[in-house]
Amino acid sequence: MAGAGPKTLPERGESRFTAGRRTTTLDAMTDTAPGALDTVVAEALRAGTRAPSPHNTQPWLFAVRDGEIDVLLDESRVLTVSDPDGREAILACGAAVLNIRLALARRGIACAVSILPDRTRPDLVATLRVGVGRRPPADDVRLAAAIAERHTNRRPFVDSPVPSVVRHALIRAAREEGARLMLLTEPAAFDAFAALLRRAEHLQRQDEAFLAELEAWSHHGERRDGVPLSAGGPRVPDEAALALREFGGAARRAAREFERQPLVAVLTTPGDTRRDAVRAGQALQRVLLTVTAHGLQASFLAQPLEIPAIRAELRTMLGGTDHPQAALRIGYGHPGTPTPRRALDDVLVGHSGER
Template sequence: MLTTSPSDTTVTALVADATAAPSLHNSQPWQFRYGRSAHVITLRADFARTMPEADPSPRELHLGCGAALLNLRVSAAHHGLAAVIALLPAPADPALLAEARLAPLTDAPAGAADPQLAELHSAIRDRHTCRFPFAEQPIPPELRSLFSDAALAEHADFRFIDSIHLDTVLQLISDAAGYDRMDPARDAEQRYWTRDTKADAPVDGVPDYAFGPGDASGTSTTRDFAGTAALPGRVRVRFERRPQLGLLSTKGDRPLDWLSAGQALERVLLSATAKGVCASFATQPLEWPELRWTLRDPVLGTGHPQMIVRMGYGPVGPHTPRRPLRQVLVIEP
């Protein structure tokens, strides 16, 4: 076990990497606290950043926090530490999502040290959501297997949607986007989390420069954060005709499963980034219960759908802002 606490500089670096994770509308719904004497980083949900319209459960909030936790583990491994994780350690305190006890890799309990995590560290800063068209270039089978294995390592299932079921999923995404546009409360909630960078310097939300181009083909699966607004100078382009979509699922559908799904999602994304594969999300049908269950493949599908990931080869998406660490990290004796 650690006899001296990691420096504040190291802990700050771990949390900075953690906060590079994706979250619904870039809401960054997390708080971290580090206790020097116990060598423990706690991750708490910031329920003030819950979205009652799109995410009342709040399932996607847990996915975002799970993704941040995976980044924390990757960063710890990069710094020669293991983060021994306890998920939901206090059932009476649902905001306490995880505790990460830091230990040297050589002293970590069996199964706590994962040498493959450190290899993903450089991908943390390179990973960005890309809302631009991808090339009509298939992802090779060996990478598809790599991404599935990455999810499996975090107790989740990730598989690409086959051509037979793809049309159904694309229609569900289109239907959900239409439902969103016709729901004033959801539209208002989305607009609340978009940012006009000509007016301010955002620290959260989706900035206008990250909206991506307009869809001229009717085949884009990413959420259009411009909504029905006309943005001056925004071009319209054709997206890939048959997007390559992966479905992330878990056996259960409770907060513990959501945290596992978030860790699996980020491990898939970092693995993809390291191999030059870009990604974006199609969360719209997951946010409508009557559509979510139809996402499962009627023949091969199992478990509970947690995320649809669009993957392919294209431009690296732009960096999106992050909250200052002083807002999300407290270091105590």
């Protein structure tokens, strides 16, 4: 994506949004001073950058025009070894879409989302038409507060069960975005998943290209992307119930005992297209924010979904109907270290997608 397209937000006073069903200026809607429009849009886009992504690659770009926000895939940030078809990067962009939706909802601003709106623009993941639709539900407003607190926690959890009421809330969160969250609460299902995870982790650890890619996105805190050592978590003992991805190589902290049986959840969709991946990304983020809102922590178990043959085995294990899109480890624990994010100027592009 080359060129010299604009990287600025709309000029002040250009856009008009809708509060509920009534078209109004943002100033009238929020009682803010003139120019607050830029502030609100920037706030929503910064929320978008807080979405999770594989190796914290942050594979999104944003373009803003009058009344619309485009979310684009930055193909230069797709992991060519572990995510060659860009499915996980699309999930990340979908998660960014959900964060933008919720950040606008917190301001009382509705929006309508068009997924993959232009067949000639495969990088255009979604367009949000701001001010279109009904007033956001109160639950979205409350959930937006969790955006700043949510982060991937690669540290050990405590062996405390997740209450039934919270489990049902997580299932509802996925369903609200058109996905399904399967909780592997039966020992046989947990053990079967753990075996697939262990096998996938072993295969990736034998792949020099994978290890080089992992190393390229691990660092000591000098960058605004990737996973710093402080967020990588300790080494995982061989006897741990789940094989967790290890960032930082030999520089990782000493091994610690991990929980014996966390809650494992697999997010699935009826189809396996790019459109399904965008929806899955929104569902994934709604689940993760619900996790955070209930005082829990989560980390990803991506390995079995990154090897096609093992992903197919996982699908069969889950019933052979839906397609697994993401897997999570969920539990109670001390907060981890958030990963850094790039500045907003670094992810803003012109409407054509050019920088």
